[in-house]
Amino acid sequence: xxxxxxxxxxxxxxxxxxxxxxxxxxxxxxxxxxxxxxxxxxxxxxxxxxxxxxxxxxxxxxxxxxxxxxxxxxxxxxxxxxxxxxxxxxxxxxxxxxxxxxxxxxxxxxxxxxxxxxxxxxxxxxxxxxxxxxxxxxxxxxxxxxxxxxxxxxxxxxxxxxxxxxxxxxxxxxxxxxxxxxxxxxxxxxxxxxxxxxxxxxxxxxxxxxxxxxxxxxxxxxxxxxxxxxxxxxxxxxxxxxxxxxxxxxxxxxxxxxxxxxxxxxxxxxxxxxxxxxxxxxxxxxxxxxxxxxxxxxxxxxxxxxxxxxxxxxxxxxxxxxxxxxxxxxxxxxxxxxxxxxxxxxxxxxxxxxxxxxxxxxxxxxxxxxxxxxxxxxxxxxxxxxxxxxxxxxxxxxxxxxxxxxxxxxxxxxxxxxxxxxxxx
Amino acid sequence: xxxxxxxxxxxxxxxxxxxxxxxxxxxxxxxxxxxxxxxxxxxxxxxxxxxxxxxxxxxxxxxxxxxxxxxxxxxxxxxxxxxxxxxxxxxxxxxxxxxxxxxxxxxxxxxxxxxxxxxxxxxxxxxxxxxxxxxxxxxxxxxxxxxxxxxxxxxxxxxxxxxxxx
Numbered sequence: 001x002x003x004x005x006x007x008x009x010x011x012x013x014x015x016x017x018x019x020x021x022x023x024x025x026x027x028x029x030x031x032x033x034x035x036x037x038x039x040x041x042x043x044x045x046x047x048x049x050x051x052x053x054x055x056x057x058x059x060x061x062x063x064x065x066x067x068x069x070x071x072x073x074x075x076x077x078x079x080x081x082x083x084x085x086x087x088x089x090x091x092x093x094x095x096x097x098x099x100x101x102x103x104x105x106x107x108x109x110x111x112x113x114x115x116x117x118x119x120x121x122x123x124x125x126x127x128x129x130x131x132x133x134x135x136x137x138x139x140x141x142x143x144x145x146x147x148x149x150x151x152x153x154x155x156x157x158x159x160x161x162x163x164x165x166x167x168x169x170x171x172x173x174x175x176x177x178x179x180x181x182x183x184x185x186x187x188x189x190x191x192x193x194x195x196x197x198x199x200x201x202x203x204x205x206x207x208x209x210x211x212x213x214x215x216x217x218x219x220x221x222x223x224x225x226x227x228x229x230x231x232x233x234x235x236x237x238x239x240x241x242x243x244x245x246x247x248x249x250x251x252x253x254x255x256x257x258x259x260x261x262x263x264x265x266x267x268x269x270x271x272x273x274x275x276x277x278x279x280x281x282x283x284x285x286x287x288x289x290x291x292x293x294x295x296x297x298x299x300x301x302x303x304x305x306x307x308x309x310x311x312x313x314x315x316x317x318x319x320x321x322x323x324x325x326x327x328x329x330x331x332x333x334x335x336x337x338x339x340x341x342x343x344x345x346x347x348x349x350x351x352x353x354x355x356x357x358x359x360x361x362x363x364x365x366x367x368x369x370x371x372x373x374x375x376x377x378x379x380x381x382x383x384x385x386x387x388x389x390x391x392x393x394x395x396x397x398x399x400x401x402x403x404x405x406x407x408x409x410x411x412x413x414x415x416x417x418x419x420x421x422x423x424x425x
Numbered sequence: 426x427x428x429x430x431x432x433x434x435x436x437x438x439x440x441x442x443x444x445x446x447x448x449x450x451x452x453x454x455x456x457x458x459x460x461x462x463x464x465x466x467x468x469x470x471x472x473x474x475x476x477x478x479x480x481x482x483x484x485x486x487x488x489x490x491x492x493x494x495x496x497x498x499x500x501x502x503x504x505x506x507x508x509x510x511x512x513x514x515x516x517x518x519x520x521x522x523x524x525x526x527x528x529x530x531x532x533x534x535x536x537x538x539x540x541x542x543x544x545x546x547x548x549x550x551x552x553x554x555x556x557x558x559x560x561x562x563x564x565x566x567x568x569x570x571x572x573x574x575x576x577x578x579x580x581x582x583x584x585x586x587x588x589x590x591x
Contacts, residue, residue: 364490381466
């Protein structure tokens with residue numbers, strides 16, 4: 001663990017990260033890939049874990065594990081306390097006003113968004129109701145609404161378009177949002193890095209009487225997020241993209257909305273009473289957490305948030321923004337017009353996701369060549385096929401940055417791209 | 426980069442840059458099959474005409490990575506004009522070559538549908554001709570789905586044509 005940065009006079013300029021020291025926190029960064037030191041540029045897909053997270057989970061299994069909310073013995077009490085503490089820690093991390101009642105643990109962002117569509121959506125939407133999404137949504141915030149549409153007999157699915165620079169086109173937002181019941185919105189695109197003006201869109205949506213369901217999978221791990229400032233009604237994110245374990249995600253929702261929603265999955269832990277012919281559901285958040293929850297994963301999530309919090313989300317954001325700017329400049333300097341990078345120029349409205357095309361080499365082939373350089377990037381459509389069609393590409397190779405990414409990583413990426421160019425002539 | 430050179434052999438890059446039998450046939454009369462690789466978005470469209478027990482014509486459409494597109498091109502050159510029985514044997518042999526790696530994976534084998542049925546048979550690479558150039562793919566298991574995409578579409582198309590005829 002790296003000691004906290006010295007306090008600077010200028011609060012507006014976060015102290016730079018000591019990346020070299022931080023890298024030592026990640027055991028996986030010591031391995032080699034194809035004989036080269038690993039260059040991990042796939043955090044948007046899944047982040048690596050610092051030793052603190054791995055140790056916290058091991059320690060939990062070695063010293064504490066028991067099921068939660070049931071046993072009265074000491075370890076069961078401790079496990080329950082750790083699980084419920086994770087709820088408070090996760091809520092505080094995003095500024096939730098009432099974490100104990102508003103933070104629901106799910107498997108991941110996808111499951112959390114499906115929970116909203118199936119529980120809130122099923123009880124609040126009718127055939128013909130309008131749902132407004134964006135062209136840059138991940139499938140996880142599109143397909144659950146399509147499934148609901150089929151079940152309800154047809155929803156009016158609308159989309160906020162993007163322009164060629166990867167920004168949402170909001171000129172006609174008033175018209176698009178008219179009569180809409182729900183707005184589904186990514187807070188940062190997993191393909192373009194675009195960070196839309198969520199607060200503005202949420203405000204317009206609320207004026208139109210819509211509920212705002214935010215996909216926070218990419219933004220929450222990389223920038224300070226406060227749900228009160230964003231003004232959304234639901235936000236979902238995954239632990240594994242923020243250096244925690246796989247298998248646990250967070251759904252935050254306004255207490256009054258959650259309280260009025262029916263259960264999502266049925267089973268143990270989500271009821272107050274069950275008779276032969278009926279059941280009475282528990283209040284939130286237990287209502288939405290049927291079955292034994294991911295307890296060790298909740299412990300890991302706490303450790304991950306503690307780790308990120310000790311560094312400071314503002315410093316992480318500043319580091320990744322500066323590196324994004326460096327990468328965009330450097331790629332253009334070394335590769336010129338051979339490289340095309342999708343998304344806005346580096347700025348406050350862009351995160352560290354670099355989706356690129358290089359000459360006419362297919363993304364799959366680029367990623368294969370990069371693998372020989374130890375570089376881990378993600379080729380494909382990134383679960384955003386409507387966006388790929390809008391961009392006019394079948395696939396991109398995506399390099400995504402993290403708090404441990406540095407300029408050397410970008411240089412190796414460029415070295416690999418040049419080799420791919422040589423190989424494919 | 427030895428493995429990489431083995432994967433991207435000159436013959437593969439040649440078929441990728443200059444694909445053979447490119448295009449689509451009017452359907453009907455041709456039979457048309459689409460294949461998708463949901464992981465990377467590769468797609469292939471195989472249109473084929475079967476006459477008198479022969480695969481008399483065949484065209485390849487779609488787009489994707491060098492492995493999926495060169496494999497489709499190599500396949501088209503190898504099967505066009507051949508008797509259907511012979512084409513089926515070639516599909517089986519090719520998929521056998523693409524499943525060699527499964528034997529080495531041990532308990533972590535994903536049991537994907539790219540595994541040939543039954544015991545792995547001895548693969549006679551001589552029979553495969555230019556197709557043997559694709560054997561480097563087996564060292565990159567994720568790419569096997571790219572290489573077999575068009576072959577699965579062709580096999581599906583032959584089955585569908587046979588079902589229609591019966």
